[in-house]
Amino acid sequence: MVRGLWSAQRYNQDPWPGVGNPPTLQGGEIQQYFGYSPRVPTTLHFESVRRRFGRLAVLKGVSGTVEPGGMLLVTGANGSGKSTLLRCLSGLLAPDSGKIEYQENGAGLDIAERRQRVGVVSPDLAFYAELTVAENLDFFSRLRRVSSAAGFAVLDRLALPADRLAGALSSGMRQRLRWAWALLHSPRLLLLDEPFQNFDAAGERVARELLAEHLAGGGLAVVANPSTLDFDHAAQRLDLGG
Amino acid sequence: MKKLFAWLLWLWLSLVIVGAFCYAPLAKGFIGESSRILFFHVPMAWVSFIGFIAAAVWSGLYLFGGRDPKHDRAAAAAIELGLIFGVLATVTGALWARIMWGAYWNWDPRQTSLLISLLFYGAYLALRAAVDDRETRGRLSAAYALLGIVITPFLYWIVPRITYSLHPEPLINAQGKLEMESRMTQVLLASGVGFTALFFWIHNLQCRLQALLDRRAAL
Amino acid sequence: MRRNASTWAAEAAAVFVKEWRCEFRTRYSLNTLALFAFTTLVVVSFSLGPLGVSKSQGTSLLPVLLWIILLFSVAAGLPRAFVQEEETQTATALRLAATPSALFCGKLLYGLSLVFALEALVTPIYVAMTSLDVASPGLLVAVLAAGGYGLAVGSTLVAAIIAQARTKGTLFSVLAFPVLLPLLVLAVELTRNAASGAAPDVALPQLLLYDAVVTIAGLMLFPLVWNP
Numbered sequence: 153m154v155r156g157l158w159s160a161q162r163y164n165q166d167p168w169p170g171v172g173n174p175p176t177l178q179g180g181e182i183q184q185y186f187g188y189s190p191r192v193p194t195t196l197h198f199e200s201v202r203r204r205f206g207r208l209a210v211l212k213g214v215s216g217t218v219e220p221g222g223m224l225l226v227t228g229a230n231g232s233g234k235s236t237l238l239r240c241l242s243g244l245l246a247p248d249s250g251k252i253e254y255q256e257n258g259a260g261l262d263i264a265e266r267r268q269r270v271g272v273v274s275p276d277l278a279f280y281a282e283l284t285v286a287e288n289l290d291f292f293s294r295l296r297r298v299s300s301a302a303g304f305a306v307l308d309r310l311a312l313p314a315d316r317l318a319g320a321l322s323s324g325m326r327q328r329l330r331w332a333w334a335l336l337h338s339p340r341l342l343l344l345d346e347p348f349q350n351f352d353a354a355g356e357r358v359a360r361e362l363l364a365e366h367l368a369g370g371g372l373a374v375v376a377n378p379s380t381l382d383f384d385h386a387a388q389r390l391d392l393g394g
Numbered sequence: 395m396k397k398l399f400a401w402l403l404w405l406w407l408s409l410v411i412v413g414a415f416c417y418a419p420l421a422k423g424f425i426g427e428s429s430r431i432l433f434f435h436v437p438m439a440w441v442s443f444i445g446f447i448a449a450a451v452w453s454g455l456y457l458f459g460g461r462d463p464k465h466d467r468a469a470a471a472a473i474e475l476g477l478i479f480g481v482l483a484t485v486t487g488a489l490w491a492r493i494m495w496g497a498y499w500n501w502d503p504r505q506t507s508l509l510i511s512l513l514f515y516g517a518y519l520a521l522r523a524a525v526d527d528r529e530t531r532g533r534l535s536a537a538y539a540l541l542g543i544v545i546t547p548f549l550y551w552i553v554p555r556i557t558y559s560l561h562p563e564p565l566i567n568a569q570g571k572l573e574m575e576s577r578m579t580q581v582l583l584a585s586g587v588g589f590t591a592l593f594f595w596i597h598n599l600q601c602r603l604q605a606l607l608d609r610r611a612a613l
Numbered sequence: 614m615r616r617n618a619s620t621w622a623a624e625a626a627a628v629f630v631k632e633w634r635c636e637f638r639t640r641y642s643l644n645t646l647a648l649f650a651f652t653t654l655v656v657v658s659f660s661l662g663p664l665g666v667s668k669s670q671g672t673s674l675l676p677v678l679l680w681i682i683l684l685f686s687v688a689a690g691l692p693r694a695f696v697q698e699e700e701t702q703t704a705t706a707l708r709l710a711a712t713p714s715a716l717f718c719g720k721l722l723y724g725l726s727l728v729f730a731l732e733a734l735v736t737p738i739y740v741a742m743t744s745l746d747v748a749s750p751g752l753l754v755a756v757l758a759a760g761g762y763g764l765a766v767g768s769t770l771v772a773a774i775i776a777q778a779r780t781k782g783t784l785f786s787v788l789a790f791p792v793l794l795p796l797l798v799l800a801v802e803l804t805r806n807a808a809s810g811a812a813p814d815v816a817l818p819q820l821l822l823y824d825a826v827v828t829i830a831g832l833m834l835f836p837l838v839w840n841p
Contacts, residue, residue, distance in 0.1 A: 205527065207611060238712040242710060246461070246529060248841040257773065264840065272709055280631070282638040294627035295710040297620045457837050513791040521785050524778040529841060533745060534774050537834045542768065544830050548795035548823055553817075 192221050194256050194340045196241070196372055201250035203236055210236045213250070216390050218341075218372045220384030222300070223363075225383050226376040228392030234376035238343045239273070241374060243267030268296070273330045273347050274281055281319025285329055288318050289336065296337045303336040309358055323350040331359055335366075342366055342373040348381065396492055403591055418581040421424060428493045429486045431486050433581050437589035439483040439508060444590065445476025446511060448597075449518075452542035453536035464601070466532035467498065469539060471600040475593055477515035507549050514542045528608075622716050628711070628719025632694065633726075646690035646727060650735050653682045658742045668746065675745045679736065680797055683764065686731055690784045691768040694720050695776035702775075707739035717769070721831070724765040732757045748810030755817070756807060760800035763824045767793045770831040773838050797821055822839035 196218040203211040210233040218224045226234050239251060240243040241264045254266045262268060265389045294301035307314060320331040321329065327350045348356045369371060421429035449472035456465035487505060488498040488524040522539055525531040636642055657678050693833060698704040736757060740747060744808045771789040772800050775781050799820040
């Protein structure tokens with residue numbers, strides 16, 4: 153049922169939600185499929201986002217919508233703007249034009265609030281090499297004013313050694329730390345850029361579980377990856393071409 | 395309309411130059427004809443200062459008024475022109491100082507404050523040159539311009555207190571009476587108006603040119 | 614999403630603690646500051662000669678040299694607070710997690726502690742090596758405190774600005790000097806007053822006003838500089 157409603161072809165045509173589209177899932181239907189209550193609507197909607205760097209137009213008017221429990225998979229060749237789109241959505245980059253609307257609990261958030269509410273996994277996220285994994289997570293949980301319990305729980309699931317210096321981690325371990333960091337504050341929106349990069353099979357399995365649990369709890373996700381990561385049966389697709 | 399303004403400006407400034415050398419009398423206490431430089435030195439220093447204020451205003455508009463690139467271009471052009479007029483004011487001031495006091499540079503407080511303002515302009519332009527991304531460049535240089543304008547009052551307060559002033563007494567003294575003859579006042583005010591108009595005219599040209607360059611770079 | 618004051622302070626404290634924790638493990642900034650300060654100190658002392666300068670000359674000359682040593686040590690060691698975040702790419706994580714004003718305050722406190730430590734180390738040695746007679750030590754301490762604060766806050770803000778530019782090393786000095794100049798002039802004048810025993814008149818309030826103005830400018834401008 154879900155597969156039929158969200159197809160790749162529809163999103164390549166940049167539809168305006170609600171016009172000539174199948175009806176969005178109503179409250180009861182969401183509960184039926186994902187088992188969560190729609191009392192906490194969280195939606196992401198972006199429209200005609202453009203961004204250029206000097207002469208290079210990287211994003212040329214990209215639009216999309218993500219509903220609660222939904223995942224948007226952004227694919228495209230290298231240089232097609234996937235990371236740039238994710239950075240615009242996370243608030244790290246301001247688009248040249250277009251709008252990005254993110255609502256949590258029915259209230260719209262501006263760019264500064266969105267920046268601090270999202271959970272981001274990205275290849276260029278780095279942590280303090282002189283601090284241990286536990287100290288890094290503790291520092292960021294103090295910054296985010298949350299208890300570090302959630303972060304350490306993910307740490308355990310990902311089997312990261314808490315006392316190792318972040319500078320001494322292998323690339324796969326660093327990716328696990330990024331996931332733990334992203335989930336520290338139990339974000340409603342996950343922006344994942346190449347989320348399974350450097351993972352071994354065990355790590356990827358745990359990360360997929362974490363993602364599935366996040367979506368099942370009504371969270372949103374936007375995943376950018378050069379390949380489709382075998383998500384195409386469950387996700388909306390946005391192909392940036394290139 | 396713009397052509398008419400340009401011709402009027404040319405005419406006005408030509409009259410100011412003629413007036414400075416032929417119409418206005420020599421000032422008392424100045425050596426020879428050297429007081430004539432006053433009609434150019436003072437307005438240029440004044441215009442340089444206006445450039446800083448204008449740049450700060452446009453920087454504020456850029457940061458707090460929607461990040462419009464137009465404001466960023468206007469601020470950068472104002473600083474560039476402020477630098478040019480400031481350098482000219484410093485040079486004319488140094489020439490005059492040589493005649494009056496025998497040395498090009500005397501650490502006179504007004505000379506020093508003008509020099510420090512030039513340092514600010516230079517730093518601003520160095521910052522702009524060091525940032526590649528347009529949006530970051532606008533944001534960082536606007537913040538620096540606002541920081542500069544906030545620091546400037548301190549420069550104007552403290553510098554005169556630490557150096558002995560060789561500069562002539564202010565032209566408008568405590569009683570509010572002008573100490574210059576009326577013809578000198580006329581030429582000086584006319585020169586001030588002319589140079590300010592010149593500043594904004596060149597500024598307008600520079601903004602339009604930069605807008606065209608930006609649009610071409612984006613194509 | 615409301616943020617209340619008590620946890621804002623905890624955020625700033627967390628940044629401060631993190632800076633010092635990293636610093637203790639690498640000692641990079643402390644070494645740079647200390648080495649630079651001592652080298653300059655020794656050069657100044659050598660150039661003044663073993664017999665020092667006469668008392669009247671010393672009162673006008675030596676305060677300037679002290680503040681030059683402090684200024685250039687700070688320029689060598691302080692900008693690293695922000696520049697390193699950008700270079701090691703930890704700035705992305707900070708931008709997503711930290712409240713900008715708390716981050717600024719945390720970095721400022723770190724910079725302040727470095728500057729005060731530097732002053733505490735350099736000034737007694739300088740006074741001893743140059744035989745500078747200080748008539749009012751209380752005023753000297755006040756000037757070092759207020760002037761050191763000004764150095765720290767101005768340098769922190771300028772460091773935040775240049776961290777996102779290229780050629781960060783030279784650019785910091787170019788941008789910071791005009792901003793710090795009023796501070797230096799006032800601090801030197803007050804240090805001269807402290808050495809000669811003269812009353813400080815209006816310069817001390819002006820110095821404190823400078824500190825207040827730059828702090829407010831920093832708190833207002835930093836969020837705009839830090840985030841797009």
